[in-house]
Amino acid sequence: MSQSIVLLTGATGGLGNAIARHLSDRGLKVYGTSRKKIKSDNFIAIQMDLNDSISIRKTVDYLIQKEGKIDILINNAGIGITGSIEETKINDIKKAFQTNFFGMLELTQNVLPHMRKQKKGLIINISSIAGYTGLPFRGIYAATKAAVMRMTEALSAETLSFGIKVVDIAPGDFKTNIAEGRIYSKPNQQSVYYDDYVRILKMIDDEVDAGLKPQILAHKLYKISQQKNPKLRYNIGIFMQKITPFLITCLPERLFEKLIRKHYKIK
Numbered sequence: 461m462s463q464s465i466v467l468l469t470g471a472t473g474g475l476g477n478a479i480a481r482h483l484s485d486r487g488l489k490v491y492g493t494s495r496k497k498i499k500s501d502n503f504i505a506i507q508m509d510l511n512d513s514i515s516i517r518k519t520v521d522y523l524i525q526k527e528g529k530i531d532i533l534i535n536n537a538g539i540g541i542t543g544s545i546e547e548t549k550i551n552d553i554k555k556a557f558q559t560n561f562f563g564m565l566e567l568t569q570n571v572l573p574h575m576r577k578q579k580k581g582l583i584i585n586i587s588s589i590a591g592y593t594g595l596p597f598r599g600i601y602a603a604t605k606a607a608v609m610r611m612t613e614a615l616s617a618e619t620l621s622f623g624i625k626v627v628d629i630a631p632g633d634f635k636t637n638i639a640e641g642r643i644y645s646k647p648n649q650q651s652v653y654y655d656d657y658v659r660i661l662k663m664i665d666d667e668v669d670a671g672l673k674p675q676i677l678a679h680k681l682y683k684i685s686q687q688k689n690p691k692l693r694y695n696i697g698i699f700m701q702k703i704t705p706f707l708i709t710c711l712p713e714r715l716f717e718k719l720i721r722k723h724y725k726i727k
């Protein structure tokens with residue numbers, strides 16, 4: 461059997477790098493992307509920016525020319541964004557959507573014709589548990605990830621008959637440097653949102669720092685990639701995060717909102 465060819469975005473990041481290492485160790489050939497020109501021992505590095513259509517197209521063309529196929533596309537690259545809905549600048553919101561949604565969608569559109577031709581392929585989109593609900597001061601991030609989830613569901617239904625499997629992995633908190641690349645729309649000290657923002661941002665950072673090891677997600681993703689009939693969605697995280705979707709469907713909306721406000725100590 462020929463070696464599986466993987467295109468993984470965001471291979472320099474916490475989750476991406478763990479995925480790249482894990483899949484390479486198990487014999488898959490991983491092409492990993494970064495916006496920077498880099499070298500790696502664990503994956504074959506490709507420079508690509510999800511904000512640049514030409515670089516997206518060139519990446520896919522290069523891989524097809526070199527390997528003749530792409531077996532697995534892992535849309536992992538993404539950025540965080542924090543700020544209140546009222547005060548986050550529209551340009552920052554567009555930047556977040558560009559990377560987390562439009563860019564990954566465009567890459568997927570470029571890969572799909574090749575997977576259809578191959579009559580097989582696996583697309584794994586990394587969304588987030590945050591995509592299930594609008595968390596305070598992470599509403600825009602949550603919206604980008606909710607968009608990924610809805611798109612993933614439709615894509616799966618549209619392409620299953622072409623032999624393409626589509627999976628959404630929604631992680632809870634994982635200990636990575638996601639805070640470094642985040643877009644911060646910090647309110648000024650006079651803002652009505654200032655105190656809540658500062659307190660909640662610290663909670664968000666503490667939760668990420670106390671998050672699971674990225675290797676756990678990498679291991680699970682590998683196992684999912686080897687399944688004949690993977691599920692459409694996997695929530696991967698600690699118990700309380702994994703049951704969030706269940707709570708959302710069971711509890712009245714206002715009660716769930718009350719629990720969220722209580723957790724984040726919003727008056």
Ligand SMILES: NC(=O)c1ccc[n+]([C@@H]2O[C@H](COP(=O)([O-])OP(=O)(O)OC[C@H]3O[C@@H](n4cnc5c(N)ncnc54)[C@H](OP(=O)(O)O)[C@@H]3O)[C@@H](O)[C@H]2O)c1
Nearest residue numbers: 470472473474475494495509510537538588633634636638
């Ligand atoms: N960590 C968590 O707790 C957590 C939870 C839920 C979901 N997620 C999701 O998991 C994914 C990985 O997150 P992470 O925690 O590993 O973050 P990270 O360490 O900040 O890594 C982000 C990766 O995305 C790449 N990237 C950013 N903007 C890009 C762009 N415009 N074009 C191409 N690549 C770009 C970065 O590559 P370069 O900087 O090298 O270009 C980097 O490799 C993201 O989609 C994130 O939303 C993370």
